Amino acid sequence: QLVQSGAEVKKPGSSVKVSCKASGGSVSSDFVSWVRQAPGQGLEWMGRIVPMFGTTNFAQKFQGRVTITADDSTSTVYMELSSLRSEDTAVYFCAREGRSAAAGSFDSWGQGTLVTVSS
Amino acid sequence: DIQMTQSPASLSASEGDRVTITCRAGQSISTYLNWYQQKPGKAPKLLIYAASSLQSGVPSRFSGSGSGTDFTLTISSLQPEDFATYYCQQSYSTPFTFGPGTKVDIK
Numbered sequence: 001q002l003v004q005s006g007a008e009v010k011k012p013g014s015s016v017k018v019s020c021k022a023s024g025g026s027v028s029s030d031f032v033s034w035v036r037q038a039p040g041q042g043l044e045w046m047g048r049i050v051p052m053f054g055t056t057n058f059a060q061k062f063q064g065r066v067t068i069t070a071d072d073s074t075s076t077v078y079m080e081l082s083s084l085r086s087e088d089t090a091v092y093f094c095a096r097e098g099r100s101a102a103a104g105s106f107d108s109w110g111q112g113t114l115v116t117v118s119s
Numbered sequence: 120d121i122q123m124t125q126s127p128a129s130l131s132a133s134e135g136d137r138v139t140i141t142c143r144a145g146q147s148i149s150t151y152l153n154w155y156q157q158k159p160g161k162a163p164k165l166l167i168y169a170a171s172s173l174q175s176g177v178p179s180r181f182s183g184s185g186s187g188t189d190f191t192l193t194i195s196s197l198q199p200e201d202f203a204t205y206y207c208q209q210s211y212s213t214p215f216t217f218g219p220g221t222k223v224d225i226k
Contacts, residue, residue, distance in 0.1 A: 033215070043155075043163065043206055045215040059120075059214035093162055102168040104210020105153040109162035 001025075002094050002110035008012040009116045015082040018113045028052040031097035033106065034068060036078045036090040048097070049077060081117030084117045091115075120146050121209050125218035131226040138194040140221045142207035147187045151211035154183055154192045157220075158203045166205075167192065197223070 005019040020032065033048035047058035051070035058066055067080040076093060092113045095106035122145035132138050144153065150170035155163035165174045167183035170190060180195040194201055202225055207218040 042219050043208070043217040045213075045217070048213075057135065057213055061214075095162075098165075099167060101172060102174075104151060104215065105165055105168035105174075105208070106155075106163070107165045107168075109164075112162055 002027075002096065002108055003006050004092075004094060004110040004113045007013050007105040007114040007116070009118065010084050012085055012117055012119055014084050015080055016084060017078055018092050018094075020077045020079070022077075022096075027077070027096050028072050028075070028091050030099070032070070032077045033097060034066075035093045035106070036096055037093070038087070038090040039113075041090075046079070051077060052077075056105070068073050081115075084115075086117050089115065089117045120216055121148065121211060121216050123205060123207055123209055123216050123218040125221050127221060128219065129222040129224065131224055132197050133226045134197055134199060136197045138197050138201075138223060140192045140205055140207075140223075142185075142190040142192070143220050144188045144190075144209055146212075148209045148211035150186045151209055152183075152185065152190045153210055154181075154209045155206045155208065156201075156203045157206065163206060184200075194223075 001023050003021050010016050029052045031048045049056045049068045051072045070077045071111040094110040098105045098107040098110040124143045142183045152170045154167040157163040171183045182193050204220045204222045206220050
């Protein structure tokens with residue numbers, strides 16, 4: 001189970017850091033992705049990390065503005081988004097990728113964290 | 120980036136109906152295609168992975184098919200709990216991309 005931190009309200013230009021903790025298990029050797037959903041809109045993949053190795057890759061759209069890190073000792077993954085603008089208002093989900101034939105699919109999701117960017 | 124499209128954007132159906140949703144990829148993605156169900160205020164739920172493999176715990180009325188660029192999700196007999204939005208997602212290459220969604224509501 002993935003448990004995310006609570007809702008945030010941020011000013012334009014600031015940063016937000018959202019956490020995602022794996023409870024009852026480890027995601028150390030799994031890919032953990034971040035996916036966001038603007039109000040009334042579809043799903044958008046942002047990037048992912050393998051906590052054990054710290055390796056990451058990102059959608060080009062977010063390159064340079066998003067940082068994904070992991071604390072393997074606490075089974076927690078973090079997503080930090082900087083230079084926030086109103087268009088970043090969205091629910092942010094973390095999701096674990098499946099393995100083998102299910103690689104690249106997201107079989108476990110956090111509950112979502114609403115980030116509101118408003119002056 | 121691989122563009123994903125879905126049709127229809129929305130549909131109205133009755134309990135017991137057979138429902139088919141189509142997803143098309145902008146290039147061949149073999150069978151690297153996944154389907155999700157999302158209800159309002161909830162995280163998406165994986166239904167089908169690798170185009171046709173049923174995720175554990177998902178009812179057998181859900182099925183998926185296709186390869187290359189064209190895929191379908193079929194619900195053989197729509198149940199009240201199936202009214203939701205359905206998304207396809209390609210896992211052929213990053214950035215992973217999703218279709219725009221198909222909303223299934225009550226006729």
